[in-house]
Amino acid sequence: METAEKSVEERAETMVPVSVLRESLFATLAQNAVLLLEPLMTGFDQVLADFNHAKDDGKANEVSVSLLRQLQNDYLAHVAEAIPKLKVKELKKEIYPTVSAKQASDYFSDRLHEDIRAAFRRVELKSSLTEQEKLEALRGILRTRYIDARLKRFFVSGEIKTGERRQFQGKGFRSTGQEAIYAAGLRLKRGSDYQRDGNYFGDFVAPMIRDLGLALAMGQKPYDIMAAQMAKVGKPTNGKDLHIGDFSCGVLPPSAPITISSGSACGIGFALKGTGRVMINCIGEGGTSGGEWHEVINFAAVRNMPIVFVVQNNQTALATPVHEQSAAFNFALKASGYGIRGITIDGTDPEAIFAAITEAADACRNGHGPVLVELVCMRMCGHAHHDDMLYFGKEPDQNREYVPPDKISGGYVDLQKYSYWYQKDPIKQYKKQLNEEGVLDDDAWQEMVAEVDEEVEQAAREVVEAPWPKAELAGHPVFADGDAQTHHDPMADRRFEFPAKRTWQPDEPPGVQFDPKGQTFWQAIVEALTEEMRRDPEIFMLGEDIGGNYGNAFVILKSMLPEFGERMINTPLSEGAIIGCATGAALAGKRPVAEIQFNDFIASGFNQLVNNAAKIYYRWGHPVPMTVRLPWGGLRHAGPYHSQNTEPWFYRTPGLKIVCPSTPREANGLLKSAIRDDNPVLYLEHIALYRDANIKQSLPDADQNFVIPIGSAHLKREGEELTIITYGAYVHRCLAAARALEEEGISCQVLDLRSIMPLDKAAILDCVRTTGKVLIVQEDSKTGGIGQSVASVITEEVFEYLDAPVVVLGALDTPVPYSPPLEEFFLISEQQIEETVRKLAEY
Numbered sequence: 001m002e003t004a005e006k007s008v009e010e011r012a013e014t015m016v017p018v019s020v021l022r023e024s025l026f027a028t029l030a031q032n033a034v035l036l037l038e039p040l041m042t043g044f045d046q047v048l049a050d051f052n053h054a055k056d057d058g059k060a061n062e063v064s065v066s067l068l069r070q071l072q073n074d075y076l077a078h079v080a081e082a083i084p085k086l087k088v089k090e091l092k093k094e095i096y097p098t099v100s101a102k103q104a105s106d107y108f109s110d111r112l113h114e115d116i117r118a119a120f121r122r123v124e125l126k127s128s129l130t131e132q133e134k135l136e137a138l139r140g141i142l143r144t145r146y147i148d149a150r151l152k153r154f155f156v157s158g159e160i161k162t163g164e165r166r167q168f169q170g171k172g173f174r175s176t177g178q179e180a181i182y183a184a185g186l187r188l189k190r191g192s193d194y195q196r197d198g199n200y201f202g203d204f205v206a207p208m209i210r211d212l213g214l215a216l217a218m219g220q221k222p223y224d225i226m227a228a229q230m231a232k233v234g235k236p237t238n239g240k241d242l243h244i245g246d247f248s249c250g251v252l253p254p255s256a257p258i259t260i261s262s263g264s265a266c267g268i269g270f271a272l273k274g275t276g277r278v279m280i281n282c283i284g285e286g287g288t289s290g291g292e293w294h295e296v297i298n299f300a301a302v303r304n305m306p307i308v309f310v311v312q313n314n315q316t317a318l319a320t321p322v323h324e325q326s327a328a329f330n331f332a333l334k335a336s337g338y339g340i341r342g343i344t345i346d347g348t349d350p351e352a353i354f355a356a357i358t359e360a361a362d363a364c365r366n367g368h369g370p371v372l373v374e375l376v377c378m379r380m381c382g383h384a385h386h387d388d389m390l391y392f393g394k395e396p397d398q399n400r401e402y403v404p405p406d407k408i409s410g411g412y413v414d415l416q417k418y419s420y421w422y423q424k425d426p427i428k429q430y431k432k433q434l435n436e437e438g439v440l441d442d443d444a445w446q447e448m449v450a451e452v453d454e455e456v457e458q459a460a461r462e463v464v465e466a467p468w469p470k471a472e473l474a475g476h477p478v479f480a481d482g483d484a485q486t487h488h489d490p491m492a493d494r495r496f497e498f499p500a501k502r503t504w505q506p507d508e509p510p511g512v513q514f515d516p517k518g519q520t521f522w523q524a525i526v527e528a529l530t531e532e533m534r535r536d537p538e539i540f541m542l543g544e545d546i547g548g549n550y551g552n553a554f555v556i557l558k559s560m561l562p563e564f565g566e567r568m569i570n571t572p573l574s575e576g577a578i579i580g581c582a583t584g585a586a587l588a589g590k591r592p593v594a595e596i597q598f599n600d601f602i603a604s605g606f607n608q609l610v611n612n613a614a615k616i617y618y619r620w621g622h623p624v625p626m627t628v629r630l631p632w633g634g635l636r637h638a639g640p641y642h643s644q645n646t647e648p649w650f651y652r653t654p655g656l657k658i659v660c661p662s663t664p665r666e667a668n669g670l671l672k673s674a675i676r677d678d679n680p681v682l683y684l685e686h687i688a689l690y691r692d693a694n695i696k697q698s699l700p701d702a703d704q705n706f707v708i709p710i711g712s713a714h715l716k717r718e719g720e721e722l723t724i725i726t727y728g729a730y731v732h733r734c735l736a737a738a739r740a741l742e743e744e745g746i747s748c749q750v751l752d753l754r755s756i757m758p759l760d761k762a763a764i765l766d767c768v769r770t771t772g773k774v775l776i777v778q779e780d781s782k783t784g785g786i787g788q789s790v791a792s793v794i795t796e797e798v799f800e801y802l803d804a805p806v807v808v809l810g811a812l813d814t815p816v817p818y819s820p821p822l823e824e825f826f827l828i829s830e831q832q833i834e835e836t837v838r839k840l841a842e843y
Helices: 008-013 018-032 034-055 065-082 101-128 131-157 179-185 212-218 222-229 260-272 291-302 331-337 350-365 385-392 415-422 426-437 442-465 471-475 521-535 558-567 575-587 599-613 616-620 647-651 664-676 730-742 761-771 786-797 820-826 830-842
Strands: 015-017 062-064 094-096 204-206 279-284 307-313 341-346 371-376 539-543 568-570 591-595 627-632 657-659 681-686 714-717 722-726 748-752 755-757 774-781 807-811
Touching (some): 015 101, 018 101, 018 341, 034 065, 065 101, 101 350, 131 350, 131 385, 131 426, 131 442, 179 212, 179 307, 179 426, 204 260, 222 442, 260 279, 260 291, 260 575, 291 307, 291 575, 307 331, 307 350, 331 341, 331 371, 341 350, 426 442, 521 558, 521 664, 521 681, 539 558, 539 575, 575 591, 575 599, 599 647, 647 681, 657 664, 664 681, 714 730, 722 761, 722 830, 730 748, 730 830, 761 774, 761 786, 774 830, 786 807
Parallel strands (some): 204 279, 307 371, 539 568, 627 681, 722 748, 774 807
Antiparallel strands (some): 015 062, 657 755, 714 748
8 A cells, every 4th residue: 555755856856847836726715715816827937937037947937846945935925015015004993893904904914925835845746756656546446446346236136145045235425536535545544554463553544434445545445334334344343334334444433423433533633633644535526514523613713723625526416416505606615614725636646636535634633723625526426326327317337437418318417517627527638647647547547447447346255255244243332341242031021130238339338428528529520630630741721711821611620720631622602523532532541521511512512422422332342431521410400401410312322421420539439430441431520519508428549449330329318118209409309308207217228329320230129129119210311311211220120029110200391490499399299209109108
């Protein structure tokens, strides 16, 4: 895969046609400074004439790379002088509060200079391509087309049969017309030189679902690509997902909610900053309509992340045309809204793609990212294999060539556009160019075609012969430290096998002690964060208003700023970007601690959390060590958007762990465990407990390495007649009720779940066995809450031990109201808990 570049001396003597340079400059200025196009191009011609006169080598139509930089500097000096100047008095005028005309002029002048430098650099890069690189690009484009065609043949041929001899067509997203993206990878850090000891040290790419060519360029094998789409054994998904991608060679597997990859790319880019490595993030023009893409590109721009955002404008998002996706003249113009550079180029020209992506990547490596590159092309087929019939109006003949326009009728494709792009087949165009350059003759072309054909057919034969994944792989662990799952017969053994009494709590005695001289809940959180940040330099925090001089919305983190300010990252108000960035950074070796300002706002990051972070380990086996801190809960009269309980939203999401401490000691120990865990952990910290002086506790010294295992419940109070199961702030309401009931002669034990996922089933079932009566109390609304799920576990597994119905108490099934009397009525009171216990005791 590695391709030899020209030496410094060879590059310096390479001659660049002036017409090519002028064309590149014209296209750049027409896009970014069209109102100044005529004077700027006239100025270039004058500078060029003066330059040729000075060098006097008789080569007015070409210039060597060694002199290209001098020509660039001469032209930039001319531009600086030639742009009309405002009068000094006018420059000082304020055009809007705090910003003068001069500031605006300087900003756009700097942007113009950057665009001009980039135009010159792209020309230099194109001239630096070796014959070997050009041939690799053509071969890669050809491999992409042939693999796509072979997958289509799988879809219609019936070659793949399941164990029951049923045809399996597979599912895949077609790439015909977009193969030239292969060239984007030519100068990226890729291949075996960047794979050592099971780790990857090169650049990363986040391809869109149809960027088969980019995955091949980075080193993913044809067999693995085809096996994934045909659901056969193959890395990295082994039948659990169908998308391209292999993280071990720098290819982030995409996801069906297509903006997800942009979130992960943001985090990987964040982790790569300052390392000389880059992330290339691709998305289609339809995907740019997604809010997460905007969140991510904005965050990346604010933090100068080394990310090249590539928009593949292939004219159609499934069947929706461009003009119904965006009113922008082109997609590169969106870059200016984020304060970054953007350029639009021909997405069927491999050398233009190579130059644009490489120039942008080099800028990112040097701290001048991100950059947006739009590739204009056309998808010359259906969205997926099954869609060709609708695209063309009938199922096309299966071959490796574009379908001629005169063979199309009745489909949804825009035939006028299709006819234009039909002439721009990247294989035919680039083969012709290399033939004219003397790089490729007909014999070499036929040999290349035969080799690629055999390579693809050999991989296809291997896919046909490959085994199906073992059925039990469906139960692959969802946690990096988890066990495989399988189905169990709930009626096979109706007796739970109990351990000796309370072996599920060997290191913690029952009960809870408070100390008025101890630390508050929030101080325990800060101590845990401080200990962990000192222990591991890969840990960082990100969230809204946590950095600067503020220290989060509750000001609890302010004391950490002097020591860790550079690792406490203020983010835009973008929950999707926060979770996406945390996910990507975790993939890249960091241990992010993300904060969502109020847990209610996590809804805005739902996609990144549920469809991205939670699924990764199951899909392709990579740990995602990230913690999401969620200030949580009511009891504070804060209304429907700062009080709700979101834990049921995520309880049934495989791949997420959830903890909810109720005391300072647990807040400290569980947070450290969450940060050290190799899975996404939601850490619910109840706001009403932050400054509760009644629950202060003394904490172990930092050198004691105190942690509390995730998945362990704790018996807060012993009792004999009835078990109360609860979690969060309601632990304290239930303890108060139990104390009051003890005076009436009713003995209750109180079990604090403190870990919702995974549940400590041993603790729950053992407590039920000892008392036979259960009350489950939650702050959340009753319907669909954690309590009802726990009740289901109890009735299914230890029904024989019950002496009364399992009762669940929860809040009303309404949003959390604001006014104090309304919220108090909405929530379960201590008196309601006591009354329910009395009735259960009498049952």
